[in-house]
Amino acid sequence: MTVPFPPVEPPAGEWALGQLRPTDDEDLVAAGADLAPGTLLAAYRAGLFPMGLGEHGTRPIGWWSPDPRGVLLPGGFRERRSLTKARAKFEIRVDTAFVDVMRRCADPEREGRWITDEIVTAYTELHRLGWAHSVEAWRDGALVGGLYGIAIGGLFAGESMFHSERDASKVALAALVDIVHADGDERRVIDVQWATEHLERLGVVEWPRRRYLDALPAALAAPAVRFG
The missing domain is CATH 3.40.630.70 (Leucyl/phenylalanyl-tRNA-protein transferase, C-terminal domain)
Incomplete structure (x- = not known):
């Protein structure tokens, strides 16, 4: 596969992950949403990344922002x-x-x-x-x-x-x-x-x-x- 450069910007996700802001000392910020390209990019741009909360990473999706x-x-x-x-x-x-x-x-x-x-x-x-x-x-x-x-x-x-x-x-x-x-x-x-x-x-x-x-x-x- 030839990887494009610059990357292709996907449609924005329907979830407002970019508006989430950690407010306490918990690494887990939110749960839910999806893994569409626009959702994932919005998450990384807000300092978040996904990791499932179920067994071996299954749903629901957790959105994490570690401290430190x-x-x-x-x-x-x-x-x-x-x-x-x-x-x-x-x-x-x-x-x-x-x-x-x-x-x-x-x-x-x-x-x-x-x-x-x-x-x-x-x-x-x-x-x-x-x-x-x-x-x-x-x-x-x-x-x-x-x-x-x-x-x-x-x-x-x-x-x-x-x-x-x-x-x-x-x-x-x-x-x-x-x-x-x-x-x-x-x-x-x-x-x-x-x-x-x-x-x-x-x-x-x-x-x-x-x-x-x-x-x-x-x-x-x-x-x-x-x-x-």
């Missing part, structure tokens, strides 16, 4: 020597196996899985429109790691990653950093939703939700990142 928020900023990525060496073991491709990456991230054997068939269908449509992207690590012709997320202006909202070989997902993340922060624009943000110890070792920091929401308009207004 995990972010990776220009110049913040920590690449150790071992990761630099690991890069040479893999071939990086972009947007060549988007659905496969999502399916691997949705592996039913993964603990805490939340990516449903409905999520895969919704994000595949955003991929077709040019908003959703995958960064993939390949070895000997096999997909062995990768990540996917949404790119709007200078924001990349990461959704999930996987690996079947050691260091493959970290190499994919390093490649994403190369792409998003290539021009050094200080407005650009890679959003990882919740920080983990693993991500913090790679340079992810936590921002209070208010800081993230304050920085979001500038990130969205930055020139669109070119994938591929």
Whole structure:
């Protein structure tokens, strides 16, 4: 599939997610609505992302705005020597196996899985429109790691990653950093939703939700990142 650039703006969704504003310390802001392209883009532009509240991510859809928020900023990525060496073991491709990456991230054997068939269908449509992207690590012709997320202006909202070989997902993340922060624009943000110890070792920091929401308009207004 050839991913269009610039992305195609879909019709606006019927849900006013862009008007939602967190008012307390809860990460969950709302529940309901749909996963139409216009709904999803409005959510990301308001600092929200979807994750189902039912078993393994099934409906009803929850709309989340974590406090604090995990972010990776220009110049913040920590690449150790071992990761630099690991890069040479893999071939990086972009947007060549988007659905496969999502399916691997949705592996039913993964603990805490939340990516449903409905999520895969919704994000595949955003991929077709040019908003959703995958960064993939390949070895000997096999997909062995990768990540996917949404790119709007200078924001990349990461959704999930996987690996079947050691260091493959970290190499994919390093490649994403190369792409998003290539021009050094200080407005650009890679959003990882919740920080983990693993991500913090790679340079992810936590921002209070208010800081993230304050920085979001500038990130969205930055020139669109070119994938591929």
